[in-house]
Amino acid sequence: MSADQLVTTEREVTAPAVVRKRRSLARPVLNVFMIVIGLVFLLPLLWLILASFNPTADGTLAMPHPFSLLNYHLVIRAGAGAAIRNSLYLAGVSTVIATAVSTMAGFMLARRKIRFKGLVLVLILFLTGLPITLLLIPTYQIFVHLNWLNSKFYTSLVLASMSVPFSIWLLKNFIGQVPGEFEEAAAIEGASEISILFRIVIPLIIPGILVAAILTFINSWGSFLIPLVLDANPSDTPGAVGIYQFMSANGQVQFGQLAAYSVLFSVPVIILYLISSRWLSGGFSFAGGVKG
Amino acid sequence: MTTLAKPPTSDDTAIAEPRLRSAIRHVVTTAWLFPSAALLIGLFIIPTCYAVYLGFTNLELLGQYAQNYNFTGLANLQRMIHDPTFWLSVKLTLIFVIGSGVIAQTVLGLALALLGQRVNVIARSSVGAIVILAWVLPEITVAFVWYSFSQAGGTLSHLFGVPNSDLLSTVPMLVVCMANAWRGTAFSMLLLSAGLRNVPREVDEAAQLEGAGYWRRLFTVTLPIIRPTLMINLLLITLATISDFTLIFAMTQGGPGNQTAILPVYMYIEAFQFNQLGYGTTIALTLVLIGAILSIAYIRQLRPELQDSTS
Known part of the structure; x- marks a missing residue:
């Protein structure tokens, strides 16, 4: 018990x-x-x-008879696979960028004396509360000037920056909990900063890095407004925008196919949550794990 | 946190040229901070400052004011004050935040957290898993599920006893609030059950010995003790709900007739459907202002508690 x-x-x-x-x-x-x-x-x-699993589904809860994979088949043929690959690109690239830069910054903020560090940390905390609705129009305008619109890479860059403030805080706290003696010893032996980070710090904070990476991935995977506005290229459409377009397409709403699309789009996130909740201790037992 | 940061250790490792080493160290530190600083300045600080400027211009998405826009002073503010749709949008935003966030998510989350303390472990973990699953799903999936549920002939319409009406046209705000409550309850449940675990059992038992009933103890002992957690929960929910876009936009696009156009949705409509980028920015700035005022109100509520608990 x-x-x-x-x-x-x-x-x-x-x-x-x-x-x-x-x-x-x-x-x-x-x-x-x-x-x-x-x-x-x-x-x-x-x-x-x-x-x-029900090709004739409507808004009512009902048992499909018979169970059929037709919806999955049709929706993949209609481009769900390509859209999910785009989501994978956006979430993957933004996760790599955000986690890498946040680990570097978190390491320095945890270990070095930096002028105005307290102020910088408060500012970063404040940034986590800024809504994308405020940043959207100016970012769009900047992208127009730089000619960055309709690019998957630059869209991922914005998604990455959305996760950086929270990731820096998370990783700074993780690194702060690791005793610094190993690093000092390595520095005496003449190890460079990079080898200290990769050989000593990163192996010790892998759970923290995984949590930061998974949270970034989940947020970028589900992002809707940023790719909707910044990347209008039809071949770049990620899953979230794809589902929306499928929902608002003219004619009869294809409930069954949309449900299959949504399931395909949701499963990766559920798996990642299950993995991360292990690291965050507890997981499905009410025990904790606050999504960022 | 900051207290854990160590002073530089270069001095005791310095062999030949301590000053050179510390200079190198300084350069390395700066270089390592540079990528995140560049991202945060380029994609947070500059856009925020730019937004403050754009909010006072007549910038448009297309047409003559797309290239040659000007500073128009308070024109956008004046327009906003006389815009009935804006005031409707403020009202809807408050209904959405208070109805689905502050009331529904918090009350349901608290109820589940309190029940979780007393029911058997199988009921707790299976119901907890379902509630958390709803929270983990991408927002677009939640939007689609509730959109389907509220169609004519949908399960929700059946449960409401009006199987032939499309609830998103008859009671759109109620449906989006229910969808948001369904999605967000897990957060309150997790946060508040963590808070409840920190309530010392002795206090509750002392009240029990005095003969206080469950509800009396809840309101006079438990809730006052977890008040700081409750306030933080309310603050985080408010900030998340007030800037929510995807759920409502995907379900209704703000309709029918702007009846669900909360501020982020109204901003999007003005900016990217009616081309009014400048006016849209003014709306976004107002949204941030409302969020800031609410946050300050919560934090002021919280401060005496924090002082009590530290003393």
Whole structure:
């Protein structure tokens, strides 16, 4: 059983018997209540999965008969695969860039004396709260001047910068928890900064780097507004924009195919979340793991 | 954090030329900070300053004012004050933030966190997994699922007892609020159950011995203790909800008739559908201002608590 229940049994010596009795009577009711909430939350998820296997799906929760992979087949032929590859590019490139530059900055901010460091850190924290809605129009305007519009790479650069403030904070704190003695010893032996980072610091903070990378990847993967505005090239359309265009296309909404598309688009993120929640301890047990 | 930073250690390793070594060190430090500094300055600081300027211009997406736009002083502000759609949008934004974020997500999240303490471990972890799954899904998927659910003949329409009406045309704001509550409850649940774990059991038991019932203890003992967590939760939810775009835009594009055009959506419509980039920026600046005012209000609420807990 869970830890808090162990604590309860331990403390029962001091708790009055009446209270214990009332609690045990209330439990079944609370369990039922919890399960009802869970079922309500489950309905939309269940619909999504069932509809994706149902070629004649509509907005109603219904069992497909028979289960069919036709939706998946059709939606991949209609370009879902290419769109998901574009999402992979945007999320992959932005994750590599954001994680690399944040690790370097986090290392220096954790280890070196830097003038106005406190102020810089507060400014970076403040940047995490700035909405993209404010940055969108000026960024668009800058991209017009630099001729950077309709480029997957520059769009990924913007996505990377969105994750940098949070990643720097996360990695700075991770590196700050690693004792500096190894690095000092290596420096005495004459190791360069780069070899210290790669041979000593990075192996010690791999969980932190993975968490930063996965959070960046999840955010970039789901991003919609930035690629919608900055990259109008139809062959660069990522999955999120692709689903939107499919939804708002003229004619009958293809619920089944869209459900299949959404499932294909969501699975990578769910897998990554499961991996990262291991690193963040706890995971699916309410235990923590705050998405950035 | 900052206290963990170590002073430079170069002095004791210096063999021949300590000053040269420290100069090299300085250059290396700067070089390593440079890439992130360039990204943050180029794609955060400069755009933010540029936004403050563009908000007072007549820049347009296409046409004569796309190239030769001018500074128009307070014209955009004046236009905004007399724009009924803008005020509708402010109202809708507040409904969205308060209704789906502050009330629905927080109350549901708190309820799940409190229930999680007392139900059996199987119910807790399976319901927790479902709620978290809804939160992990990409926003566009959430938008699509709730869009389908609220169609005529959709499950939500059936549950509402009006199977033949399209809920996104009859009660659009309610549907998008429900979708956002469904998506965001996990965050409050996780944050608040972490807060609840830090409530000392002794305090609760002392109140129990005094004969206080569950609800009395909840409101006079537990909630006051987790108040700082609650306030941080509210602050983060407010900031996330106030700038949310994808969910509503993909479900309704702000319609029907601007009835779901919260400020980020209205900004997009003005800027990229009606070409008014300058006016759109003014709307975005107003949005940030509202967010800042709300944040300051929360932080002021939080400050006495923080002082209490540190003393």
